[in-house]
Amino acid sequence: MDSALSIRGLTKRFGGLIAVDDISVEFPKGLLNAVIGPNGAGKTTLFNLVTGMLPATSGSVIFEGADLIGARPHQIVARGLSRTLQIKSVFGGMTVADNIRIAVLAHEKISSPFRTAASYGAVTARVDDLLVQTGLDRLATTDAGILSYGDVALLEIALALANRPRLLLLDEPICGMSPSETERTVARISELARTTDVILIEHDMEVVFAIADLITVMAQGRLLVQDKPKAVAADARVQEVYLGAPEEVE
């Protein structure tokens, strides 16, 4: 099977601490991949290495035949790989629509100083599409700085989609959402995964086991297991890292 992303021997050391320890893993195309693991397993560090936000100590990350290691974040985004951040952050001083507009303009490589940004009709149409697609159209003219946490998470997804990514990395997209927001966002993510390859980091096990096609489990910077949800749920090693080793009963 083709890989959406293949990681080979990827290692990241922070001084004496090994955050990501010689990980080699394939994320197949056409599946909704999830990465899980207890806190400190190195999931977000893995995303940061893939997207160029942290320099890797060694190893390679192959996306569409090219190694991403050494490329800068904006170059990686330009190749069609978008991500959202675990600690949600958008452009707080602009409206929701302008947040998306700047992302669409950046993707279209429009940077003229001689025309108003609002005068690009095709861009405005695409902004409206993304607003509807993420359900943010009701908030288009709201300042992004005063959105609820759940709406910021949706806006992050909209910004990532503006890039028309072929691979989308979502870092805890539903963290901080209310149950109804979670339900809607999860439905959107599974819908997205039909057209775009998605790799999802998520702590909510209910969500992960409901929508993921393939689960990759990390623990202490290493790859523990990669398998279908049912097999992962039954795996003794996975239970051990989440619940601790069963103690001997005297």
Place this chain on the structure above:
Amino acid sequence: MTSIRIRTVSAIAIAALLALTPLALPMFGATFWINVIAEILIWSLLAMSVNLLFGYVGLLSFGQALYFGFGMYGAAIGITQFGLGLWGAMLLGVTAATAMAAVAGAFAVRLTWHYFAIITVVFSLIFYFTAMSAKSLTGGDDGLSFTAPPILAAAGLTLTDKTTQFYFIFLICLACYLGMALLVSSPLGMRFAAVRDNENRASLIGINVYLTRWLAFVIAGFIAGIAGALFALFGRYASASYMFYHVSGEAVVWTIVGGAGTLMGPLVGTALLILFREVMSGLWENYLIAVGAGVILVVMFAPRGVVGSLNSLTLRRKASEEAPVVSPAELAKVE
């Protein structure tokens, strides 16, 4: 009236008032003030240069006087050494300032915050001392004096006529403000805002943060260069003392008092502080104490400056006027 319309109308009103200045002031026998207002317009361009970096891209420069100085000396040397006409001399000054900003910016925008501020000061100090010691070219402390060439010899337009000189400066400044208004609402201006608001996020939507900051730095140098060249022609004089970081610091104060990140902020701040200086310096030699106290009050109680505070006032009024009435049934539907 929406807040954007209020802003547009006030900007047009300010421009119209300024255009009438040389006609209206002589009626009150206040011709002296024509030159004061011309000077305010020129200095407001230096504040605009600071504002572009600080208000729109989030980089606080204490070295914009360097590019002002390059514009100034470019124009002065163009006239004294190369015998250029007025427009040629201006072009030389602005080109020199822009080129210097392109070089200095390549180093400076690798850094942010205090490191960026420090490196901009360092650059301006290096060239300040260089200009001070290169007496044969710059005149050092004494500066260079010259006679300004005509604006358009065929039409008999010269800077010696106070009114002509005012309109020459006014029209160039007006063009700069219109250009700035277009820039900040353009796709490039949105890139600037994205980098200012959230550098990490900007790079994650495919924006080259370094290149964006560099472009802003070069454009800011270009604007400061225009200000410097205009000031040289206005005073028929160029001096290394205008490259000192004290001048850059004044422009930062004007910008912050007027309102960083607003189009008219630099003009309002520059006007307030220069008018205050003109009125007070004759009455009280320690008037700078009052300036300092005023600036501290603005920073503490109106951190968005005069124009920024007015803008949020109109926005708030608009919000209370247009707040939609939500019925309990609709609220229930949302939940």
